[in-house]
């Protein structure tokens with residue numbers, strides 16, 4: 001098992017690594033550019049290699065890139081869709097330079113008038129284009145949605161249909177966000193509901209497609225359609241629900257990435273809490289904290 005956070009790259013890649021160390025990460029996720037602006041600075045091959053070597057030295061792996069929030073590859077607006085696909089290509093190239101395992105993508109929204117079927121088709125074509133523009137590139141990891149605003153991917157079956165419709169299914173993987181699944185109505189806070197959700201994942205896209213789990217508690221209630229990440233064990237999924245998820249035998253081999261809100265101190269306590277919720281026999285060793293960092 002590997003535990004980590006979404007880590008800010010503000011101040012540069014070296015700062016990102018420092019933040020990961022302080023949080024005792026053994027895996028991480030990052031943006032490669034500001035998530036709410038189209039602008040990006042290319043990461044040089046040298047910077048990328050230095051970053052990847054340092055993460056390897058610290059035994060922080062795998063690491064993932066999260067695409068910008070602006071992207072909407074399911075959009076009915078051809079212009080927005082085109083810049084979204086172009087940015088996804090840039091993201092895959094950046095991820096390759098950083099030696100990331102994959103790029104995590106929100107599947108986007110079809111807007112008020114669109115249908116989910118149209119959205120599924122547009123996302124599948126975007127995955128095809130992404131595979132073409134980065135033939136040797138990292139994985140394209142499709143994240144489930146909470147369901148707000150005609151988002152594609154709130155149902156696991158929709159993700160499976162996208163993968164079935166791509167020309168490069170070998171490059172496609174899945175990231176399940178626990179807060180999004182809960183918002184979408186999967187009762188993963190209960191034992192039976194968790195089993196049902198896992199069975200549904202397996203019957204649709206297949207559990208072996210999972211590349212990682214986004215482990216977040218939810219401030220929004222079950223089936224609210226809302227996406228409100230919250231501190232581990234302090235939300236509607238709760239301590240017991242979270243403990244069951246992070247100790248489930250079907251998930252133990254996956255990297256768990258938290259995207260909880262707040263400060264560095266909040267992250268440190270979320271790490272402490274998630275570790276306590278993992279059964280002792282599965283709890284991974286805590287990575288050392290180098291001298292000079294508190």
Ligand SMILES: [Zn+2]
Nearest residue numbers: 066104106143
């Ligand atoms: Zn996400």
Ligand SMILES: [Zn+2]
Nearest residue numbers: 143177214259
């Ligand atoms: Zn997420």
